Every structure is written in structure tokens, then in C-alpha cells.
């Protein structure tokens with residue numbers, strides 16, 4: 001689970017979310033060791049097109065990104081197994097500018113493993129992992145520029161618009177003249193395709209989401225029972241996000257001992273586990289602008305499913 005310093009903040013955030021309307025669990029609970037492995041399995045699913053589309057763009061553009069940014073430091077937020085980051089590491093190594101990689105992730109196990117693997121495969125690189133929450137712990141990023149901050153996989157879509165605005169504003173304040181931001185964004189598309197991507201036939205996505213309940217039961221001495229909930233992912237057309245929840249089958253109460261909470265669920269009540277926002281250029285570009293960033297490049301894959309955006313401070 002998360003680094004010790006982030007635990008009290010996570011517990012407090014969990015209490016607030018569980019008492020909110022609708023009830024919710026912070027998405028960080030999805031990424032314990034098993035959750036990170038399940039997410040890696042998701043990235044191999046035919047219905048979950050995101051990583052393949054992002055790979056297509058990275059393959060085509062990594063060289064150009066390296067040339068434009070001349071990055072000496074690559075920071076990656078929510079790095080996970082950093083599989084697709086290797087396109088950037090390769091291109092920046094070839095360009096001869098990179099000497100430091102700083103992956104930031106709340107899931108310590110996957111951070112440790114991926115840092116070891118990258119340090120072994122890129123021996124000239126200084127690998128400096130930061131175990132922490134990118135919503136809180138951006139103060140300790142390495143200072144040596146030019147820096148490229150990558151936030152891949154459309155993980156920015158797992159933040160609410162206000163959290164997203166806050167993160168973009170803080171990144172913009174952190175970035176110097178020579179630094180750049182690289183964002184992977186899943187784009188709005190046919191809802192049927194989106195719903196299939198989050199409700200795959202093999203049930204891996206459902207297992208990934210349900211695993212967060214198991215994590216909360218274990219870590220917070222909670223008594224969530226899987227059989228009392230059904231998996232309920234929905235496209236919210238107004239917000240343009242996937243709203244991913246578990247829905248209570250019957251009215252019942254759940255105790256969360258470490259938070260001293262008794263939660264009453266009504267029959268049919270949803271417990272939101274995450275949102276996954278989808279983007280359009282005409283809506284996202286103004287968001288970047290309000291944060292003091294501008295789009296330098298907006299690349300998409302051939303099918304127009306996914307975008308990779310290079311943004312610079314204004």
C-alpha cells in the first residue's frame with residue numbers, strides 16, 4: 001500500500017468519500033499489488049484499446065519529442081510498470097540528453113519493480129523513484145532541467161475536473177521555460193466501445209475494480225461483502241466520463257472499523273470506484289490555457305481514438 005506519510009491523508013480522504021453523496025472510494029485503493037497486476041492484464045485485453053493506440057503514437061513521435069524537449073530529466077506521474085515509457089527512454093537516450101528518470105507512483109511494489117527493471121536495462125540512467133501521491137507530493141521532483149513530465153495512459157481522466165485543474169495548475173507553476181508536459185488522453189467516442197472497454201468479456205476489469213473492496217476490507221478492517229454488490233460501469237453522456245461503480249443488491253450496513261464508520265446502503269445504491277473521463281480537444285485546450293499551458297502538439301492515432309499532447313508553459 002501507499003507510503004507511510006500518505007496513509008493518514010488517504011484514510012481521511014476515504015472517510016470523506018464514503019460519507020459523500022454518492023458514496024465513493026478514492027481510486028488509489030485500486031492499486032495494491034494485486035490491483036497493479038490486474039491493471040497490467042487489462043492493458044492486454046483486446047477490448048481495452050487505450051495502450052495500443054498510445055503505443056502507435058509514441059512509436060511514431062518519440063524521436064520528435066526527444067528532439068523538441070532535449071530532456072535531461074524524465075518525470076513520470078502514475079508510472080505503473082512504465083512499459084510504454086520505454087519509447088521515451090529509448091528516444092531520449094538516443095538523443096543523448098537524458099540522465100535521470102523519476103517515476104512517481106502510489107503503488108510501492110510496482111514502483112520498486114519497474115525502477116529495478118529500468119535501472120538494469122538503462123545502466124547509464126539515474127533512476128530516482130518517488131513513492132507518493134501525485135495529487136499531493138509534487139514538491140520533491142528533481143530540479144535538473146530540461147525536464148519532461150509525462151502523464152501517460154489517460155490516467156489524468158481518473159481525476160475529477162476540479163482535481164485535474166488543480167494538478168495542471170500546480171504542474172504549470174512547477175515547470176520552467178525549458179520544461180514540457182506530455183499527456184496521454186483517451187478521446188470521446190462511441191459509448192458502446194467505451195462500455196466494452198470497461199466491461200470486458202473475460203471479467204478482468206470487474207476483478208480489478210472488486211479488488212479495491214478486498215483492499216479496503218484488509219487495510220481498514222471493513223466488512224464489504226462482494227456478493228452483496230454487482231459491477232455497474234456506465235457511460236455518463238453529460239459529464240463525458242465512464243462512471244464505474246459497484247451497486248448494492250439489497251439494503252445492508254457495512255462497518256469500516258478503522259474509520260469508525262457504519263455505512264448504510266439502500267437497495268440499488270451505487271458505490272463509485274472511479275471515473276474515467278474522456279476528452280475532446282475543444283474542451284481540453286481551454287483547460288490547459290487556464291492552467292497557464294499551451295498545446296505545442298496534439299497527435300492522435302490513425303483511428304482518432306487517443307491523443308498524445310505536448311504542452312508547454314505559456
Ligand code: SAH
Nearest residue numbers: 031078079080105106107132133134152153
Ligand atoms: N502509466 C501506466 C500505468 C497507468 S495505471 C500506463 O499507462 O499503463 C495508473 C497508475 O497510477 C497506477 O500505477 C497507480 O498506482 C498510479 N496512481 C493512481 N493514483 C495515483 C496517485 N494519486 N498518485 C500516484 N500514483 C497514482
Ligand code: AVI
Nearest residue numbers: 042153154155158198205276
Ligand atoms: C489507469 N486508468 C487510465 C484506467 C482507465 O482506463 O481509466 C483505469 C482502468 N479502470 C478500468 N480499466 C482501466
